[in-house]
Structures are given as C-alpha cells and as structure tokens.
Amino acid sequence: xxxxxxxxxxxxxxxxxxxxxxxxGIAPFLEEDVxxxxxxxxxxxxxxxxxxxxxxxxxTTADELAFDRKPEDxxxxxxxxxxxxxxxxxxxxxxxxxxxxDERRIKELIESDEPEVAGLAAKIDRExxxxxxxxxxxxxxxxxxxxxxxxxxxxxxxxxxxxxxxPEFEQLWEEMTxxxxxxxxxxx
Amino acid sequence: xxxxxxxxxxxxxxxxxxPPISIVDLGVVRSVSVENGTVHVEFTPTFLGCPxxxxxxxxxxxxxxxxxxxPVVEVVLDDSWSTDRITPEGREKLRASGFxxxxxxxxxxxxxxxxxxxxxxxxxxxxTNTRLDNxxxxxxxxxxxxxxxxxQPFEQFKTI
Numbered sequence: 001x002x003x004x005x006x007x008x009x010x011x012x013x014x015x016x017x018x019x020x021x022x023x024x025g026i027a028p029f030l031e032e033d034v035x036x037x038x039x040x041x042x043x044x045x046x047x048x049x050x051x052x053x054x055x056x057x058x059x060t061t062a063d064e065l066a067f068d069r070k071p072e073d074x075x076x077x078x079x080x081x082x083x084x085x086x087x088x089x090x091x092x093x094x095x096x097x098x099x100x101x102d103e104r105r106i107k108e109l110i111e112s113d114e115p116e117v118a119g120l121a122a123k124i125d126r127e128x129x130x131x132x133x134x135x136x137x138x139x140x141x142x143x144x145x146x147x148x149x150x151x152x153x154x155x156x157x158x159x160x161x162x163x164x165x166x167p168e169f170e171q172l173w174e175e176m177t178x179x180x181x182x183x184x185x186x187x188x
Numbered sequence: 189x190x191x192x193x194x195x196x197x198x199x200x201x202x203x204x205x206x207p208p209i210s211i212v213d214l215g216v217v218r219s220v221s222v223e224n225g226t227v228h229v230e231f232t233p234t235f236l237g238c239p240x241x242x243x244x245x246x247x248x249x250x251x252x253x254x255x256x257x258x259p260v261v262e263v264v265l266d267d268s269w270s271t272d273r274i275t276p277e278g279r280e281k282l283r284a285s286g287f288x289x290x291x292x293x294x295x296x297x298x299x300x301x302x303x304x305x306x307x308x309x310x311x312x313x314x315x316t317n318t319r320l321d322n323x324x325x326x327x328x329x330x331x332x333x334x335x336x337x338x339x340q341p342f343e344q345f346k347t348i
Binding site for chain 1 (some may be wrong): 235325
C-alpha cells in the first residue's frame, strides 16, 4: 500500500472539509448552507476512512493521523488550505476544480490491485457523485460570470501545489487540533 | 445460540436517524457468525461521514452482550453497502414515515438530469409531479424534493 499517497488524499479531504464547514450558518441561502455543510461532512468522513486504512498499515490510529501530527507533516495541497470565506465565487471555483481533480485520482484508486484500497475508493466515488452534481449545477449557473471565470483562472495552477504550507494553514491546524492538544487522551 | 437468534435481536435495533426502520432493514449487517460464545458481525456503513455509525456499532455490541455472547463487530470499509440493500419491508416503512425510498441503483451511477426529472414519487400523495429542491438534505443519505401536487416538501433517500 502506498501509505503516503493515501495520506495526501486523506489530508486534502480533511482540510477541505474543514474549510467548507466554515460556510455553515453563513452560506448565501439556506439550501446551500445545508448542501455545503453536508459536503463538508462527507469529506471528513472520507478522510476518516482513509486514515483508518493507513493507520492499520502504519500501526497507529485514525485520530492520531488526523490530529497529532505536526503541521509540517501534513501532505495536503495549498489549494485546500486557502481560507476563501466570504468569497463564494472563489469557493465554488475551488469546489469545481477540486471535484474534477479528485474524481481522476479516485478512479485510479478503484483500479488498485489491493482490494481494501479499491473497495474504499469505489465507495468514496459513489458518494462523490453527488458532490460532482452539485459542482456541475453551480458551474452551469456561474460559468458566464467574469468573477467566477477569474477565480477559476487564479486557482487552477494551485490544484496540486504541495510542499510548503500556506501561512494560513498554521492557524487552521491550531483550531483543528486544539481539543486534542489541550485534553490528553481525548477520544472525541 | 443460533445465527437466526442474533439476526432477530439485531432486527430490533432502530436506525438512529430514521427510527421506523431497523438496521437489518437498512442492510448494513452483511453477515453474522456464531462460534464458541463469540458473535462476529460484519457491518458495512452507509455513508462514510454518517455520525450514526458509532451508535449502530455500539448498539449491536450491546444487544449481542444481552444475549450472553461476546461481540466482535467488524466495520467493513468497502463498496458493499448500497441503497439496493434496503429490504422491501424497509422501503415500505420509509415510505410510510414520509421518506421517499431510493430509486434502484443503475450502472454508471446517478446523474443530475435524472434528479431534476419528475420521476420521483411523493410519499404523501403518490404524485410524480415533484421537483428537486436540494441535492443535499438534513443527513448525508437524503435529498429534499417538493411535491407540486400536494405542495409538501419531502425527503428523498439518495440512491447510492
């Protein structure tokens, strides 16, 4: 199993789920608040399942992988680290670009020779189908808007930009791991 | 203790988010085997981000302990659960509680144009004059639709 490659996907899903959840309560309208929160919840669920798979391989736990690593050990892309609230056009541009890139790597994983990797990827893919429909719906709605087109152009080169983390990642990490760091042995 | 007794006991556990249907109706119990006082259950989750998973797993373990056996509930993270595993009884119970049951799964998966058609039936008045209101709903497994006939929003179980 290529644990590092799976961690890359898991970290992307966790961090993007976190970022998407920042819209909960303040999305442009109620239906979208429900939708984006639900998508965030799914992404974190995918991260959890991927961490579990990797944790078995590395002899650790999903929670330790998700919350006990140092910020520099996360392998997520700068693309998912960006804090885009309150820019909805950019948020939807990222959503469209991410779902597209994510679909390609998940489809590759479905072809894996390892049944547990292929099986989990197939399950993730079926849930992601609904994220793609949501992205498609928004794309059709916004594709002729200059603000949306500019956002797509600006964000496209960042999709798979890895290595250095953005300065705003540090703060996200602080928020995300605060409970684990302040209560030793917390399991929630 | 027989496997049938375990299945019967598990069939009494309500789904934590849609209590009218049991976890056996929902199709998340993939297999049960009994050996020397240990009950091994393969549990296949619905949606990976569903917060009800831990509750279901703990309730299964508790129910099996209540039968006097030691539970081993294994969570299988593969592609084996789909909405096609919901039993006919489960689908009927969903409908009776105001949730439109999922459409059968098709090769290639669901598409937006299908969701936007009026092919889905309102669980209250049976009309197919319904429209998609939101792909996402109050839990990961549901969409929200609106019935133009009885003017009632309703929840549609997603096909997955």
